[in-house]
Amino acid sequence: MRIDLLPLETCQGYKIRPGFFLLPGTTLFPGGVNFTLYTKDAASVELVFFNSGETEPFATIPYTSKYRIGNIYSMFIFNVDIDDLEYGFRLDGKWSPSEGFLFNKNKTLMDPRAKLVTGRDIWGEIPNTDNEYQLRGKIPRNSFEWGEDAPLKTPHNELIIYELHVRGYTKDKSSNVGAKGTYKGLAQKIPYLKELGVTAVELMPIFEFDEFDGLSEPRMSPEGKPLYNYWGYNTTAFFAPKAGYAVSGRVHGQIDEFKTLVKKLHSEGIKVILDVVFNHTGEGNEEGPIISFKGFDNKNYYILEDNGGYKNFSGCGNTFNCNNPIVRKIIRDCLKYWVAEYHVDGFRFDLASILARDKNGEPIENPPLLEEIAVDPVLADAIIIAEAWDAAGLYQVGTFPAYGRWAEWNGRYRDDMRRFLKGDAGFAKLAAMRMAGSEDIYSRKKRGEFASINFITCHDGFTLNDLYSYNEKHNYLNGWNGTDGGNDNFSWNAGVEGETDNEEINALRM
Structure with a gap:
């Protein structure tokens, strides 16, 4: 054993020592697990361990001063049995919503960087209201065999992108697959996608989300049927694949099944693009749940009003503070993780114009996050597509800060082609221009025709x-x-x- 990995003390039956402060989140080593987190204003931090599904923790381990450097807390714990382990954090500090502080020492928070999440293991299963700790992290094992899988080299001008919802695409009996509504079921439809000539699938959100929107039970329709946040544009865990899309209820089912889907799509020459939601989170507004970000550093992770409320440029209750340095890092790390760990080929950014707003919500000419994504070496070959508008009126089709990389959903192509096809007068010339690459939109900044992602319909509308x-x-x-x-x-x-x-x-x- 390396000398710098010798334990320094024992707590709650575990041998521990200061961890690797530059490794964010959890990192599994042969001899134990490194737990690192960021929080700016907490008075104290505790790591809590649960047996799977249990309400009360069996171990509470405080981060004393020796486990802190600046605003980073890190601890290495030896000989952790991760198979039946769930973990979270408890942070004490000021509770003053009007000032943006939401610390609560009795609330167990999910790790914002959790790579595996429990609590929504089965799609649509009503949460256990007796168990306050509904969402927790788990530590995955990296055991998947990728073989010779490698990024596809399909050029942008040959992309035929097919947007689909992992559950909805095969849930109906007409899909004729055995594992309906799952990653595995979607893999069974690859021959059909090939028949259509598809060269890339764009998967609607597959990051872990809460189909109950933080409620203890679903809303009901006028007909008395349960209503869910079906599409998943309310992310709760950026680094974890949706467990409810897996066939297997076992831990790692969602990881292995999604990786298998990517590998099979690649083997048939089909790229995988993820629809990612960084403009807001599933924690909602003032009435929404405190899951992770709110409890760790509400003032930095979100754009707040002067009274502590949430500015709502997303139309979904809150706005992620995307150009804050702390938030920029977690977004970049997330993207790189999915490229390196899951071999995905690119991303479509929901309401991407929010990523071009500053800490007050004002549009900025050169958003640092967008440039950092564009120049990141790990993301150099990744497709990056912006939905170049937001819910507060910022419309940037043709003017989105591209840094030589970003493509855009061309909303003007959609609207002009629809009007041409329905016979509206005066749209023939515009339709021709749209089909030729929308030179009137993209030539001003010499972006070229491949900056335009042309579409007529999508999940919206x-x-x-x-x-x-x-x-x-x-x-x-x-x-x-x-x-x-x-x-x-x-x-x-x-x-x-x-x-x-x-x-x-x-x-x-x-």
């Missing part, structure tokens, strides 16, 4: 079928009474609103 079936949205059964979603769909129902058996109408729609 009408599906392709809806686009030619409805003139108006009818979002009544989801509990929002039609207030959600955009109103400018530029759709055409061919004369009948909704589904119809009229052959003439259906022929027009086709």
Whole structure:
């Protein structure tokens, strides 16, 4: 054993010593586990261990002064049996929401860098309301065999990107797969994707999220059916794959099954792009749960109002403070982790214009985060795509800070092509320009036609079928009474609103 890894003391039956302060999160070594965390204003920090599924911890280990350098706390714990272990942190300090402080020594927080998360192991399973500690970290073993898998070299001009939802794509019986609604089920649809000519799949969020939105039970529709945050745009753990998308209930099921999916897609020449949500988190607004970020450093992780409330440029309750140096690092580390550990080929950034706002929410000309992502050597070959707008009116299609790397979802392509296809006057010339690469949008900064990701429909707004079936949205059964979603769909129902058996109408729609 190396001399610098000798234990210095014993606590709660564990031999411990100061850890590797420059290794964030948890790191598994042959002789133990390194636990490192960041917090700025906490008065004290404790690491707590649980047996799987248990309410009360069996060990509480304080980070005394010798385990702290600046705002980093690090401890190496020897001979940790990780198989039945769940962990979290408890931080004591000031509780003053109006000042942005949310420390609570009785609250167990999930590690913001947890690579494996328990508490939402089965999709849609109602949380145990008797157990306050619903989301906890686990420590994964790195045992997957990648073989000769390597990043694909498909050039951008050959990308045919197919956006899909891992659960929704195969959940229906019409999918004809055995493992419906899972990573494994999606892998069984690869021959179909190949038949379509797809060269990249863009997976809607697969980072761990809470389909209950922090509630102890789901909301109910007007018909009395449970409603979930189905799409997953409310991330709770940036480094952990969604457990509820795995067939196996065993620990590591979600890791191994997702890696297997990536490996199989690569073997058929299909790249994997992840839809990532860094503009906000699943912790919501003032009424939302305290899961991790709020309890570690609420004032740095979020953009706050003067009264301690959350600025809401995302439309989802809070706004992640993306250009804060601490937040920039965790975002970059997350992206690099998914490229190195999961072999993904790129990312589509949800509401990416929030990543171009400063600590007060003001747009900035040269956002450091966007540049750091663009020049990071680990991400040099990764596809990086911006949804170049946000929910507060910042629209940057054609002006998004690209640094020679960023492509954009071209919302103007979508709108102009829809209007051309439905026969609106004056859109033929614009349609031709859009199909030729939108020179009017991208030539000003010499970005070229491949800066434009062209699409007509996506997960937002009408599906392709809806686009030619409805003139108006009818979002009544989801509990929002039609207030959600955009109103400018530029759709055409061919004369009948909704589904119809009229052959003439259906022929027009086709």
